[in-house]
Amino acid sequence: MGVKVSMTVNGKQVSSEVEERTLLVTLIREQLRLTGTHVGCDTAQCGACTIAMNGKAVKSCSMLAMQAEGADIMTIEGVAKPDGTLHPMQAAFKENHGLQCGFCTPGMVMNAIDFAKRHPNASEQEVREALDGNLCRCTGYHNIVKSIMAGSKAMAAGK
Amino acid sequence: MHAFKYLRASSANDAAAAVAKNSEARYLAGGQSLVQAMKLRLSSPTDLIDLGAIKDLTGIKVDGSGVTIGAMTRHADVAGSADVKKAIPALAALAGMVGDRQVRNMGTLGGSLANSDPAADYPAAVLGLGATINTNKRKIAADDFFKGLFETALQPAELITSVTFPAAKRAAYVKFKNQASRFAIVGVFVADTGSGVRVAVTGAGPCAFRSKELEAALSKSFTVEAAAAVKVPDKGMNSDLHASAEYRAHLVTVMAKRAVQAALG
Amino acid sequence: MAMGAPLIGTSVLRKEDYRFLTGAGQYTDDISLPGQTYAVFVRSPHAHANIKSIKKDQALKKPGVLAVFTGEDLAAAKVGGLPCGWLITDVNGQPMKEPPHPCLAQGKARYVGDQVAVVIAESLHAARDGADAVQVDYEPLPSVVDTASAGKKGAPQLHENAPDNTCYVWAIGDKAAVDKAFAGAAHVTRLDLVNNRLIPNAIEPRAATGAYSRAEEAYTLYVSNQNPHVERLLMTAFVLGLPEHKVRVVAPDVGGGFGSKIYLYPEDVVVTWAAKQINRPVKWTADRSESFVSDAHGRDHVTIAELAMDKDGKFLAMRVHTTANIGAYLSTFAAAVPTILYATLLAGQYTTPLIYCEVTAVFSNTAPVDAYRGAGRPEATYVVERLVETAAREMKLDPAEIRRRNFIRSFPYQTPVALMYDTGDYDATLDGALKLADVAGYGKRKEDSIKRGKLRGLGYAAYIEACGIAPSAVAGSLGARAGLFEAGEVRVHPTGSVTVFTGSHSHGQGHETTFAQVVADRLGMAIENVDIVHGDTSKVLFGMGTYGSRSLAVGGTAIVMALDKIIAKGKKIAAHLLEASESDIEYDRGVFKVAGTDKQKMFGEVAFAAYVPHNYPHDKLEPGLNENAFYDPSNFTFPAGTYVCEVEVDPDTGKVTVDRFTAVDDFGKIVNPMIVEGQVHGGLTQGIGQALIEGCVYDKDSGQLLTGSFMDYSIPRADDVPSYKVDTRETPCTHNPLGVKGCGEAGAIGAPAALMNAITDALGVKDLPMPATPQTVWKALRAKKAA
Structure with missing residues (x-):
């Protein structure tokens, strides 16, 4: 257990202590409890883990949480309007x-x-x-x- | 994934120094291959040196003779670059065929070349255009770079900083994808450089290679017919569940034909 | 006031979508329990090996590792093996061979991926590190993975009590009469067919979290499963020996099933049992590579099929010999798939008077094989429709014409293979498909293709399927060890809104919408006032679950029966409130009326009276408005249709492009056309996947799974398939009140034959193995050129 990582997730500043080997998807699902981002494979093909990093779609299962340091992350939970209206x-x-x-x-x-x-x-x-x-x-x-x-x-x- | 130590390098020199200290350390570029391999415990470096924060390694520069692309430039940025599209359209098109949209948003030129996956796309462009791989230590000609399966001329701790692609008179890349992985079963990059024809093949061998047979034929006559007449030997070609060596050899000719056609516009 | 237009037959948007679109779905892995631990299974790297010893000590020393269990631990705790839910009787009158199927291997591993031990730890990383440290001493044994070889004398033997790896030899039909008909036939068409093994690959991998409460002495299992009550019944009664009321099984949102999540799997048992041992919840979620080796696979038949005809192409008899690979162990429904769900469909849409089919089921060193979307019926359709199309080509008949000459047109129709079709109109779906597919314009499209240096082919498939397997008594006589009914409960709340509990389970099918449409329509209320609850044994009274396209036909009917009871009771209450005779009360879309008068009570008023029974016929009626029903169908339903496929082939690379695909189906009455179309699209794509892309390959020598990830096993992507043209015709099912038949599997049943008929047409070859990958097609073209 060892490193600190900070980023913005769905508009909120987030800081977390993680093991270096933590994947971004694991941070999102397990630590932030944003379980709308899914894991459907282990070879980066299914895309169920896709999120937006700095406005671009990336696979959160194929990167370390540490690679998202300072990034602006949006998950599916952040897509609809705050009042719940769908995008x-x-x-x-x-x-x-x-x-x-x-x-x-x-x-x-x-x-x-x-x-x-x-x-x-x-x-x-x-x-x-x-x-x-x-x-x-x-x-x-x-x-x-x-x-x-x-x-x-x-x-x-x-x- | 096995445990490792993580370092975010702030400069190429720092990164190289950190990797040089430890033979089990690896550079982390976009991670689109390395993180996968680590997840499946196929690769277990003790230290990862993340290049993601090194600004100098990113960017595209165009001059009269060609394009220089920073090693950490993402595939999507190369594919979408108006400069690259203008200077070497075939290179931008190839970058747009790597992996899928999401992978192209993370994966990098340098990462792809250093990994030298036998079915990767970029090696075909590097070899086909006769590019120069610039490292923190030297310049390596494309013809000297790819050495074998996941093997390159890079020395331990040597770091690719950028790649210089000379512009070609006309060029094109066509690939036949593996249905499952979408990597190239065979990809052929054809370039009429003005001073000769280069034909690079990926997917068919242990690493990207040039086809002497096709280059000879196309140097004489840069036509679809000339490519079609070449029977590429299947000796040494990859053979797996998806494609035998014989089928791959056949596909090299077919993809070369199509690449020539595309290059001729 | 009665409510508006009927909902049945309209494309109501789905009630469940909001949660899925906003990331609020709750799949098994999304549920975290306080104090949960993580399980990782140690799996055999060998196809066949004796397990000489398992050493746990290094694993137990890893930080965070809490426990390691092996087959010995389970045996010591008297945890039983997994049962098979269907007993097939051999041609010799003997029961099939049922070797033990331990939840963790005991003494021997029988396929790559066979679970050998489980490591439980504080974190997933720790559990993985622990699993790497479990030392298993294997003595590798020769293995057999190949369907055609597994049953041969001298093949490596998997189980002591199953000589020649044979589970059973089963047959249906009058062999002597069939042989005689063949002897006198004007023409016989023969095909040697392989129905390729598939890996289901629901995008949500299997997952199971077990928990135990010492306070309640009760277990809870969250599991990605299609039928939680059956899971509980099998696990408690046959494996763990627990009382059912002490086990709750929850199948929350489930990310696709396609058959692969019907079964009770070893991991489900192990996490449930282990939760009590360590007194903490135990969570397991499969990696995709783990799913590849450990989910039940589908299909895997090797068949010799023959069709005998008279000189006009009238079918006289069919003779089929099939070897079915059932893998290393019998999975839950494995025995029924290549027999009861396969051979009984060989009549197809035709009047073939004589059919004989013999099936040999063999064990092999591969993952267990069980029902996968269609389950037996795609295999049957492939046999029938490849034979029929080939026969037409051999007899120089139009493929539509040969079908018309043999269609069943009089119903009910008793086939020679046990089934009794209640209704259908095969001309209607064939004619509809030919028109929608613009078969008339095919010639011009073919010319265009040829001009561009491409080949073009056209293929048909006129499939039939039997859905909603039933009735229980008949299924029981054929070997079913479970009932095949469904249960439903309608709970009317005091203010008139309704919660409906169904034993069907939705994992993509949209029951929360379709069933609500049925309920809202039947009761005449707004659909917003109806909620459908499923997937939790502590809420739903009972259930047989969702498979075999049975949900609406069987589960929907149970709900309708409960609704009828609600209305009947409501009439009694209304009669009392309106001071009228019960026989004079009519119910019409939300209103109880006294016939011929303007006296009426709204549904909500009646519900309120039932729960606030101040003015109430207490002498005759209990308060409350809550009814349930169990429905056991009197027959299967028989969806049918015609598919037309047009392909273009690149002769240089062998790549096949599905240019057009048209489906005209008869699913009986349709409740939600939008959802039905979606089911067809999905089924067609899986069928196209089987024919074009998907093929599970085990290495013949090592028994390793060569297609063990999405790097080597492909499922269709968006650019592999076309946009579809789909339409329906409607002959209502005659024996359920909704007139519905089921639509979930049709696409996967009919598509492979249509596609392979089109490809063989384009290539001008008689047969071609599935999947028709570019290399396979290229080789076939080259062989043809050389010949």
Whole structure:
């Protein structure tokens, strides 16, 4: 037990004492008790652990907590408005049935928001390719793709 | 993951000094390969020296002859750089094909090269363009850098600081992905440098290599037909569950054809 | 005032989504109990080995390690082995071989990943360090992993009491009559088929946390599971010998199941038992690589299939020999999958009058194999629909036409393989699919492909499945050791809102919405006033859980029956309040009325009267408004449909692109079309995965799992599949009140055959193994060129 790490998580300053080998996802889930960020694999492929670090989607299972020192982290818990209103991307997932069991969903949404910010008018094929790092076993992706296209539009329209 | 000591280095010199002290210490770049390996207990360094805070190691500089990219520059930044897209579009395109979006936001050029995964993308660009790997000690020509499976010319504690890619007249990279890992089963980088044609292959051998057969044919005639006529020998090629050596050799020709086509625009 | 438009048949957005979208879902690993410890299992690195000794002392010395348990400890504590829930009787009248399935290996490890010991520690890191320090002295033995070889004389033997590794040889049908029909047939089509082994890979890995309370002398198990009551029954009655009322099993939010979380697994037992030993909660969550080796796998059949026809392509008889690999031990439903859930579906949608199927189930040094999405029915559909399409090609008949010539059109229909189809309209789904897929425009698309140097192929599959396995008495006579009913409870609160408890379990299917639609509709109330509760044995009265696309047809019907009791009791109360005869009371969407008058009481008023029974018929009726029902169906349901797949193949690389996929299904009545479509999309993608991408490979010599992570075993990604065209036709099920059939598995059942029919069409080859990876396709093309 040995090192201190500080970062901003969902707008709050957080300082934690961790073992050096602590993964960022472990810090988020076990210490901060933000359990919406999930772990679905151990080879960095499923993307269920995706969070935003300094505004970019990254896999929190593939980095040490120490690598996030000083960073601005957003997890799925920080995406909706403080009053509970869903972010347009979350709302699009609901309206388009873009989730079933819900386990991959936080990672999907976190990646989708980052992608939509950078590619507001992406084609269906581009959306599918952007999901290279996110696995879903339930939906067959059809409705996830629909959701992301609708969510991108809503984000661009400033909803 | 086994326990280790962590150090956040503030300069390349500090980092190199720290690694030099201990033969079991490793640099931590983006961590997209190393952290994975440590999680599965396939790699167990005693000390990790994190390069993430060293500002000098990040950035993209363009001059008349090419592009120099800092070792800690993320794949996404290379892929999205207007400068790189203009100077060497094939390099930006390749950076945009590494891993997935999230991996590209963390993974670094230097990390990828130092790891020298046999199926990584960047080695194909480095070798295909004839880049120079700049370290804290020297400059290493691409042709001298890749030595074998996860093996490079880097000496213990030697740190890649940047890579200089000369611009090419025309170039392209095409890869055929492993269905599962999405690493390259075969990736081919073709570059018509103006003073010759270089063809680098990744995924097919223990490390990236140049195909003499394809270079000879394409130097004579930089056409799809010339690439198609080359039968690449399968001797020494990787063979695994997903692709036999024979299939890989075949794919080298197919990907080379497609790369030439893409380079010709 | 009666409520608005009916909800059944409308795409109500899901009630459960908000929590999943905001990260508020509670999956097993998300639940932390005070004082919890962490378990890591030591697993065999060998496919087959004698365990000569296990030394715990180094592990126990590691900081934070609290305990190490082995098979010997479990045996000493009289913890039993895992039971199999279905007994198959051999062709010789003997019961199948049921070797012991210890929760921690005893004396021998029988597959890579077989659990040998468990280490419990203060932290996960400490438990891992401890597990690395457990010293197991293995004596490796020769192993066999291959389905076709495992049952051969001389193969390495797994179990003492199962000679030739054979669990059973089972058969159905009149062999002599079938052989005779083949002898007189104008044409016989034969295929040698392998149904590839799959690894289910729900994205939430399995997880289990056991806890014990000395104060209550009771256990709680949180587990990622599809049927908590069955888990509890099997664990208490057969393994731990505990009274059921002292064990609570909670299956909270579950991140996908697909069959793999039906079963009672050794880890579930061990954490429950160990929690009492160390008097602290014990938590275990699988790593993905652990899931790969230890989850029950699916499929894995080797089959010789033959179809006999007359000169016009009319099917005369079918003959099928299958060897099914069931892995190292019998998992919970393993015995039923390649028999009762497979051979009984071989009639498909056709009038084939004679069918004979013989199945040999073999043990091998691999992970146990059990039900995975479709469970037996995808294997049957693959046999039937690959045969039918191949027959059409051999007889130069249009593949749609050969199907039409053989469709069943008169219902109910008794097949020669035990099932009685209640209803269906196979022409409707076939015609619908051909139209939606624009088969008429295929020729032009093929020309376009050829111009671009690509190959194009078209394939069909007209599948049938049997869902909601039932009735219990029949299943019992076929070897089921459990009931196959479902339970539901409707609790009306004094102010008229409703909580419904169901024995079905939702792990993605959206029951919290679909079931609420049924309830709100039936009672005529706003859906916001209905909550569905599932997944906790301390709340739900009983349950058989969710598998086999049974939830709405069986679990939904139990709820409807309880609702009918609520309405019946409500009528009695209303009659009293309205001073009318009970027989004159009508219930219509939230209102109890005296027929032909304007006298009425709202549902809420009646509920209030039941709980504040001041003016109440106490002489005839108990207070309260709370009813439950158990429903045991009289028959299976029979969803069916036609899938049309169009592929494009790159001959240079062998890569197959699924260009178009069309599905027209008959699921009977549909409650929520949006959810049903989502189920179809997911099923199709798993089916496409099987045909194109997924294949579990064990090394034949070492028995190592070569596809042990997502680096080597792929499940479909977004850019592997197309957007789908799906539609439905509706012949309501005749024997449940909702007229529903089930939709969860159809896609996975029909897709592989459609896809392989399309690929073989594109390549112009008779057969091709699944998965049709680029290398496999490239090799097939090269072999064809050479020939």
